[in-house]
Amino acid sequence: MLPEAAASSRAQLPLIHPLWVRVTHWINALAIFMMIGSGWQIYDASPLFRFIHFPSAFALGEWLAGALLWHFAAMWLLVINGIVYVTLGIVTGRFRRKLFPIRLRDVIRDVTAALRGKLGHDDLSVYNAVQRLLYVGVILAGVVIVLSGLSIWKPVQLKYLTAFFGGYDFARYVHFFAMASIVGFLTVHIALALIVPKSLRAMIAGR
Amino acid sequence: MSPPRKSPPGVDPKLLIKDAAKLLPQSSRRMFLRGAVSLGALSALTGCDIIDGPTSENMLRKISTFNDWVQARLFSETTLAPEYPESAITRPFPFNAYYSPDEAPDIDGNSWQLEIGGLVDNRKPWTLAQLNALPEVSQITRHVCVEGWSAIGSWQGVRLSDFLKMIGADTTAKYVWFQCAEGYSTTIDMPTALHPQTQITLKFDHQILPRAYGFPIKIRMPTKLGFKNPKYVTAMYVQNNDAGGYWENQGYNWFSGQ
Numbered sequence: 143m144l145p146e147a148a149a150s151s152r153a154q155l156p157l158i159h160p161l162w163v164r165v166t167h168w169i170n171a172l173a174i175f176m177m178i179g180s181g182w183q184i185y186d187a188s189p190l191f192r193f194i195h196f197p198s199a200f201a202l203g204e205w206l207a208g209a210l211l212w213h214f215a216a217m218w219l220l221v222i223n224g225i226v227y228v229t230l231g232i233v234t235g236r237f238r239r240k241l242f243p244i245r246l247r248d249v250i251r252d253v254t255a256a257l258r259g260k261l262g263h264d265d266l267s268v269y270n271a272v273q274r275l276l277y278v279g280v281i282l283a284g285v286v287i288v289l290s291g292l293s294i295w296k297p298v299q300l301k302y303l304t305a306f307f308g309g310y311d312f313a314r315y316v317h318f319f320a321m322a323s324i325v326g327f328l329t330v331h332i333a334l335a336l337i338v339p340k341s342l343r344a345m346i347a348g349r
Numbered sequence: 350m351s352p353p354r355k356s357p358p359g360v361d362p363k364l365l366i367k368d369a370a371k372l373l374p375q376s377s378r379r380m381f382l383r384g385a386v387s388l389g390a391l392s393a394l395t396g397c398d399i400i401d402g403p404t405s406e407n408m409l410r411k412i413s414t415f416n417d418w419v420q421a422r423l424f425s426e427t428t429l430a431p432e433y434p435e436s437a438i439t440r441p442f443p444f445n446a447y448y449s450p451d452e453a454p455d456i457d458g459n460s461w462q463l464e465i466g467g468l469v470d471n472r473k474p475w476t477l478a479q480l481n482a483l484p485e486v487s488q489i490t491r492h493v494c495v496e497g498w499s500a501i502g503s504w505q506g507v508r509l510s511d512f513l514k515m516i517g518a519d520t521t522a523k524y525v526w527f528q529c530a531e532g533y534s535t536t537i538d539m540p541t542a543l544h545p546q547t548q549i550t551l552k553f554d555h556q557i558l559p560r561a562y563g564f565p566i567k568i569r570m571p572t573k574l575g576f577k578n579p580k581y582v583t584a585m586y587v588q589n590n591d592a593g594g595y596w597e598n599q600g601y602n603w604f605s606g607q
Contacts, residue, residue, distance in 0.1 A: 185497070187496040188497035207596070207600035210495070211409040211412070214602065215409055215412040296606070297491070297607050299425060299607065310499050
């Protein structure tokens with residue numbers, strides 16, 4: 143096929159991801175990457191678990207002060223972009239259309255199919271039940287990680303939020319496990335994007 | 350930093366080990382980025398030093414200054430840090446510094462004086478006995494370290510806002526700067542200095558402040574991270590210029606409020 147013909151046939155493909163989804167997705171990818179990298183370095187200064195230490199090769203910011211500067215800079219990108227994404231997701235009806243309903247029997251069916259390697263991705267415009275569950279889950283994890291982060295950052299000015307998360311020390315664990323679930327999500331998400339490259343193309347070109 | 354050779358009584362050596370070693374820069378003074386595999390790869394790929402270089406340092410410092418402004422807006426002079434029962438006090442309360450406890454200043458309380466300077470009517474220095482004669486306030490609050498850990502302590506002393514008024518300090522000035530015996534220093538904003546829980550601390554848990562915790566005085570502010578709570582204080586200046594501080598000058602956020 144001539145390049146022009148290929149381009150025109152691609153243009154006729156239905157639009158899977160509107161521009162705002164793609165832009166916020168990649169900004170979020172950059173922000174979360176900086177937050178996790180710097181967060182690991184900050185964690186290492188006072189680990190919650192003796193057996194978990196993040197290699198400094200994966201950390202952002204050469205020492206604690208640098209990591210903190212990155213963390214509290216990237217948080218603005220994460221939060222502002224996240225607010226734009228969630229607002230548009232609700233207002234445009236995309237969340238309702240794409241992510242709901244999530245039925246238990248569909249989840250069981252799709253998990254079973256996925257484990258057998260038989261969960262298809264023929265139609266990228268429709269999310270299967272596992273995807274819906276994971277996408278809703280990671281959005282919620284995003285909300286928890288931001289709120290628990292605020293409660294650690296401002297345990298006096300936002301003391302009621304900190305109390306909601308079980309106090310300063312407990313909120314650190316909440317923040318950690320929210321990070322761990324996001325990292326778990328990303329592992330699956332990135333692996334699948336590489337296994338199904340057309341999904342990666344759709345998130346870049348929209349189709 | 351090697352573990353301390355000798356611990357002051359009542360201080361758990363295990364807690365000492367986690368002191369400020371981790372606060373210190375590693376090998377070089379280029380502090381912000383190297384070591385990030387993926388971002389390092391990105392800068393190698395693009396051949397530019399946006400990530401690992403002065404560009405990013407400048408950007409990060411500017412955002413940190415912006416965050417100072419945001420935190421000053423978030424700060425409320427009437428919002429009090431939570432107080433805890435005596436049973437919640439962390440025992441032993443950790444020693445924390447960038448040196449080991451036996452290197453901490455060993456100050457003679459009889460000859461020590463608190464030097465007062467700057468925009469203050471009465472710059473007469475204060476002796477420990479004079480400070481001890483002032484009305485005492487008490488708090489059991491959480492000390493939060495910039496590293497992430499926290500500990501609850503019991504502090505008694507003089508409310509700093511009362512003291513500033515008594516010496517005729519210009520409380521419309523922007524900053525209060527503290528100088529410490531070992532060369533440590535920090536500058537705080539006036540609203541924090543006037544916060545009702547900001548205290549010239551003379552005692553820990555109703556005992557004379559131990560050397561490990563800053564004898565003869567520390568400045569306790571539960572609205573700021575631990576490193577903004579100076580120990581072994583020898584001078585206090587009320588002024589309109591930001592004199593920075595030991596950790597602040599090395600890249601830690603200036604306001605560091607809670």
